Amino acid sequence: METLSAVLMDTIEAILTRRSIRKYNNKEVSKELINIILKCGMYAPSSYNQQLWEFIIIDKREILDKIPEIHPNSNMIREVNIAILVCGNLNEKINQSYWTQDCSAATQNLLISAASLGLGSIWLGIYPREDRIIGLKKLLNLPEHIIPFSLVPIGYSEEINEDPERFNPDKIHYNKW
Ligand SMILES: Cc1cc2nc3c(=O)[nH]c(=O)nc-3n(C[C@H](O)[C@H](O)[C@H](O)COP(=O)(O)O)c2cc1C
Numbered sequence: 001m002e003t004l005s006a007v008l009m010d011t012i013e014a015i016l017t018r019r020s021i022r023k024y025n026n027k028e029v030s031k032e033l034i035n036i037i038l039k040c041g042m043y044a045p046s047s048y049n050q051q052l053w054e055f056i057i058i059d060k061r062e063i064l065d066k067i068p069e070i071h072p073n074s075n076m077i078r079e080v081n082i083a084i085l086v087c088g089n090l091n092e093k094i095n096q097s098y099w100t101q102d103c104s105a106a107t108q109n110l111l112i113s114a115a116s117l118g119l120g121s122i123w124l125g126i127y128p129r130e131d132r133i134i135g136l137k138k139l140l141n142l143p144e145h146i147i148p149f150s151l152v153p154i155g156y157s158e159e160i161n162e163d164p165e166r167f168n169p170d171k172i173h174y175n176k177w
Pocket residue numbers: 018019020021022073074122123124125126
């Protein structure tokens with residue numbers, strides 16, 4: 001197996017070269033790498049450090065293959081062996097105002113850490129689309145207070161990454177508009 005140091009890239013490079021991957025080759029991703037990615041998700045900033053996220057690991061073929069019936073743009077899920085559903089946990093927390101931001105930050109950490117490990121991934125939007133939320137809650141038997149937010153398939157990419165130029169000075173504003 002590749003050693004971690006052989007596959008790791010630095011943070012800036014991972015952020016700049018990460019792309020949404022929609023073609024995978026079905027090679028299995030080790031539990032070791034998935035655990036690193038999950039740990040990175042849990043180190044995201046969160047409002048009041050409440051960490052209102054939960055991570056549902058989907059690694060059963062029959063469940064993965066049902067997801068395109070719920071999410072119309074998720075066909076790539078048939079080519080991976082694992083996907084992480086990031087959910088908000090709205091149970092007994094003091095302040096839930098920022099749960100979507102907590103889950104967004106965690107999702108982004110999953111994507112960047114996967115890229116850093118040489119893995120492909122993609123953010124598939126779930127929340128706030130009612131049909132996807134209801135469909136996934138039913139499929140995974142989620143309790144009322146667990147709200148599916150984003151779905152992140154992870155695998156080995158079969159795409160050649162585009163390298164778009166996105167630095168746009170027009171988006172930067174100094175001191176006033
Ligand atoms: C909130 C959110 C929802 C998204 N949902 C989908 C989706 O359902 N299907 C999909 O193919 N890509 C989805 N994407 C990925 C975007 O299409 C992608 O990030 C964007 O085109 C920029 O490309 P890049 O990620 O390669 O830089 C989503 C991204 C975000 C942030």
